[in-house]
Amino acid sequence: xxxxxxxxxxxxxxxAACRQGLAQERAGAWVTRARHEAEQRLRALGLPGPRDEYWxxxxxxxxxxxxxxxxxxxxxxEPPVFDEIDRLKxxxxxxxxDPRASDDISEAGEGIEIVTLLEAGESDxxxxxxxxxxxxxxxxxxxxxxxxxxxTACARNGVLIRVTGKVxxxxxxxxxxxxxxxxxxxxxxxxxxxxxxxxxxxxGPGAAxxxxxxxxxxxDGARFDHxxxxxxxxxxxxxxxxxxxxxxxxxxxxxxLTANGRMTRNEAVVTLAGxxxxxxxxxxxxxxxxxxxxxxxxxxxxxxxxxxxxxRQVFKxxxxxxxxxxxxGKILVKQGAQKTDGYQMSQALMLDGDSQFLAKPELExxxxxxxxxxxxxxxxxxxxxxxxxxxxxxxxxxxENLLVLAFLDAAVEEIRDEAIANDIRDRLRGWVERRx
Amino acid sequence: MEDLxxxxxxxxxxxxxxxxxxxxxxHGWETEIEMEYAPKGLNEDIxxxxxxxxxxxxxxxxxxxxxxxxxQQMKEPEWAMVNYPEIDFQDQYYYARPKSMEKRPKxxxxxxxxxxxxxxxxxxxxxxxxxxxxxEGAGQTPAEGRGDGRKVAVDAVFDSVSVGTTFQExxxxxxxxxxxxxxxxxEHPELVRRYLGSVVPQGDNFYAALNSAVFSDGSFVYxxxxxxxxxxxxxxxxxxxxxxxxxxxxxxxxxxxxxVSYLEGCTAPQRDIAQLHAAVVEIxxxxxxxxxYSTVQNWFPGDEEGKGGIYNFVTKRADCREARAxxxxxxxxxxxxxxxxxxSCILRGRESQGEFYSIAITNNWQQADTGxxxxxxxxxxRSRIVSKGISAGRAQNTYRGLVSMHPKAKNSRNYTQxxxxxxxxxxGAHTVPYIEVKNNSSRVEHEATTSKVxxxxxxxxxxRGMDEEEAVALxxxxxxxxxxxxxxxxxxMEAQQLVAISLEGSVG
Numbered sequence: 049x050x051x052x053x054x055x056x057x058x059x060x061x062x063x064a065a066c067r068q069g070l071a072q073e074r075a076g077a078w079v080t081r082a083r084h085e086a087e088q089r090l091r092a093l094g095l096p097g098p099r100d101e102y103w104x105x106x107x108x109x110x111x112x113x114x115x116x117x118x119x120x121x122x123x124x125x126e127p128p129v130f131d132e133i134d135r136l137k138x139x140x141x142x143x144x145x146d147p148r149a150s151d152d153i154s155e156a157g158e159g160i161e162i163v164t165l166l167e168a169g170e171s172d173x174x175x176x177x178x179x180x181x182x183x184x185x186x187x188x189x190x191x192x193x194x195x196x197x198x199x200t201a202c203a204r205n206g207v208l209i210r211v212t213g214k215v216x217x218x219x220x221x222x223x224x225x226x227x228x229x230x231x232x233x234x235x236x237x238x239x240x241x242x243x244x245x246x247x248x249x250x251x252g253p254g255a256a257x258x259x260x261x262x263x264x265x266x267x268d269g270a271r272f273d274h275x276x277x278x279x280x281x282x283x284x285x286x287x288x289x290x291x292x293x294x295x296x297x298x299x300x301x302x303x304x305l306t307a308n309g310r311m312t313r314n315e316a317v318v319t320l321a322g323x324x325x326x327x328x329x330x331x332x333x334x335x336x337x338x339x340x341x342x343x344x345x346x347x348x349x350x351x352x353x354x355x356x357x358x359x360r361q362v363f364k365x366x367x368x369x370x371x372x373x374x375x376x377g378k379i380l381v382k383q384g385a386q387k388t389d390g391y392q393m394s395q396a397l398m399l400d401g402d403s404q405f406l407a408k409p410e411l412e413x414x415x416x417x418x419x420x421x422x423x424x425x426x427x428x429x430x431x432x433x434x435x436x437x438x439x440x441x442x443x444x445x446x447x448e449n450l451l452v453l454a455f456l457d458a459a460v461e462e463i464r465d466e467a468i469a470n471d472i473r474d475r476l477r478g479w480v481e482r483r484x
Numbered sequence: 485m486e487d488l489x490x491x492x493x494x495x496x497x498x499x500x501x502x503x504x505x506x507x508x509x510x511h512g513w514e515t516e517i518e519m520e521y522a523p524k525g526l527n528e529d530i531x532x533x534x535x536x537x538x539x540x541x542x543x544x545x546x547x548x549x550x551x552x553x554x555x556q557q558m559k560e561p562e563w564a565m566v567n568y569p570e571i572d573f574q575d576q577y578y579y580a581r582p583k584s585m586e587k588r589p590k591x592x593x594x595x596x597x598x599x600x601x602x603x604x605x606x607x608x609x610x611x612x613x614x615x616x617x618x619x620e621g622a623g624q625t626p627a628e629g630r631g632d633g634r635k636v637a638v639d640a641v642f643d644s645v646s647v648g649t650t651f652q653e654x655x656x657x658x659x660x661x662x663x664x665x666x667x668x669x670x671e672h673p674e675l676v677r678r679y680l681g682s683v684v685p686q687g688d689n690f691y692a693a694l695n696s697a698v699f700s701d702g703s704f705v706y707x708x709x710x711x712x713x714x715x716x717x718x719x720x721x722x723x724x725x726x727x728x729x730x731x732x733x734x735x736x737x738x739x740x741x742x743x744v745s746y747l748e749g750c751t752a753p754q755r756d757i758a759q760l761h762a763a764v765v766e767i768x769x770x771x772x773x774x775x776x777y778s779t780v781q782n783w784f785p786g787d788e789e790g791k792g793g794i795y796n797f798v799t800k801r802a803d804c805r806e807a808r809a810x811x812x813x814x815x816x817x818x819x820x821x822x823x824x825x826x827x828s829c830i831l832r833g834r835e836s837q838g839e840f841y842s843i844a845i846t847n848n849w850q851q852a853d854t855g856x857x858x859x860x861x862x863x864x865x866r867s868r869i870v871s872k873g874i875s876a877g878r879a880q881n882t883y884r885g886l887v888s889m890h891p892k893a894k895n896s897r898n899y900t901q902x903x904x905x906x907x908x909x910x911x912g913a914h915t916v917p918y919i920e921v922k923n924n925s926s927r928v929e930h931e932a933t934t935s936k937v938x939x940x941x942x943x944x945x946x947x948r949g950m951d952e953e954e955a956v957a958l959x960x961x962x963x964x965x966x967x968x969x970x971x972x973x974x975x976x977m978e979a980q981q982l983v984a985i986s987l988e989g990s991v992g
Binding site: 383399404405409418426428 | 894906913917920923928933935939
């Protein structure tokens, strides 16, 4: 008999722990099949290990352990992000849908249809069955994302959104965390039909350990904007995944704000499949490792599979007190994807000597008529800029904060909606100014 | 290459140059000479045999055997973006030397004329009087005296052995030791024992371990304290025998306050079956010393169908061991079917400096995965990386590099610039940099671009009254120039002949 691999034992233990929660639910044929296929994928891939190329900067063990580490929920009197924005609220508490705290999703409005995975999964036939888990499966090549396969295999809930028109009111997913040992997985699917448009907001820590998958399938001419605030000062660990496929002339944007938090890995796999489509990804992270460790990892993979597409990646991190920032970004231009415009920028501002920035900004290009560039810089606050501000009477701390905010603003600028961008800016300003 | 699609904006001369180096490999001929081979295959007995042939002391054999044991436990690396059929390490000869070299010639006058002819044909005259007199065809190649009487000492390596080293006497007067490493092991064991494997240990990687076990010859350089080496040193590597791997080892030690410029050239005959070349170059740079290491790598790249060519798996590393040591790697990579090569700098000494300038041209079915590692350990260390990749045909060209700033490397600096130019729609250009920064007083900047010709630059030139063709010529000219300018004079000619991206009549 073949010797059992310790990693496959860990995988079985992790799957068994996840299945406990699933056993009590009734699941229709299509959900059962999607979960079964994902389980097969996961078994073929195995759980990530520290020697895997895409896990060299982030240790996966906290994410792969059978039980989550304890994380006390963070309490604050600060009003939640996006509170001022008119939106349709959908609340999940420790991964469970909370209908009482949520708006009525059955009345989502014109051009949009929302149902929870739990509810849709009870029926044997559903529009989502052709899409659920498909982009995750396709996104496993060429770089495996085993924790996304684990999510599809085990997530018991999430939202399934079908957008048929231009929806102006954003849909807002709010993740609350109360249980110190909650281990939650949510799997969302957004299907945008031709010419449809939606803004999706996400905020809150979610659970002690949180694994999300968001699949976005945008048909020709569709528009999807995503803004996410991953809370602040939380002790939770999280891995998030976005899998997006973009049709002709469609547009996609995603921005993520992170301020502290023990460990966060945000993966995005975006495929520009139709000509003339655009994808913008951005992130601003503010990490202070003083009270809890801070480890923040952006792993982005943009695939240009069609002509005249444009992609932008702008990721900024401010690090102090032993905080660790990771950026792994890739632009893959397939053969024939001519007239591609690909841009990628990753920058870290290190406020003291203890922090680390680890980056792997990659280009893989198989078409000649392209303009692709990437840049990555790391360094301390510019003393000259600091001197300039101080010579104008601004105290050192305040001058530093100004420079930090200016540095992060290049990522915030990527948010298309001005009201949302300003909400993020206010939030950031408050957090930066409050730091001790 | 005939049906190569020329895109608008790519300079015709660039295309022509790339075409010319692919179609006509100038050095593809073979020297017919009686050879002596070790039996095919690799085992401990072969390692012992190579050691015995070189008349090595016991410690050297023990060192080789240790390397061989490590190699047996290692796996071939698979992370590079290159694909080639599995190499059968037992189906190779690990030692081949011309029969005439059985008794070591005492001077160049005793060397088999056929061998001397080989090098003359390559443009590397080995007879000192000829070099001084200036042989016909001089002034075209790196490793020869130029018209102005500048001298370059050459160590000529033919398959597994060094056939001769020029200007040894004159160098000796300056205190510089320049000889085949096989000779250094016998004559200067204290230096070799102290430094061999101190930069690239036996078990460093699969190919370095293989090299450590079976290296047959190579060059050894020692520059004593305070000496500026009176001439450029050069090694010319020629693979001639079939089914034979070349495993040379170069060890350069620049003692305190010394300076040396070292040039390396290489060619091989055109054959249908790929051949293996796995070299190790170790450079030790002590306080205030400086080493300039330049390579024009022109191994047979394989034919237009991708048949044959050299698999070039090379480990090159410099250790700036003491304060203010400086090393500069410059490479022009045009040959080899597969290149796997990362000349690196360990910046250990305070304020030590590392530089890496590279042009890699791949065409037809060539694959290159090359770059550098800059490991900043000491305070105030500086590094600069300039890499230019040009990919044509169905070739794949990858820059892979690491810049690492350790917590103690305070106030250090790195600047990296990687540019790729694609010619034709079936090739690939890739950039895989790793950046690890563990202190905040250092600054690391990395930039990379992949393009045809930059529109902004074009606009800038046009707005200053240049016509489009002129503007494009200027931009393409500038593309590889930073690297070409970093080459020593002796190599610039050959490099420009190979690359000829420069369009100005005076240098083209």
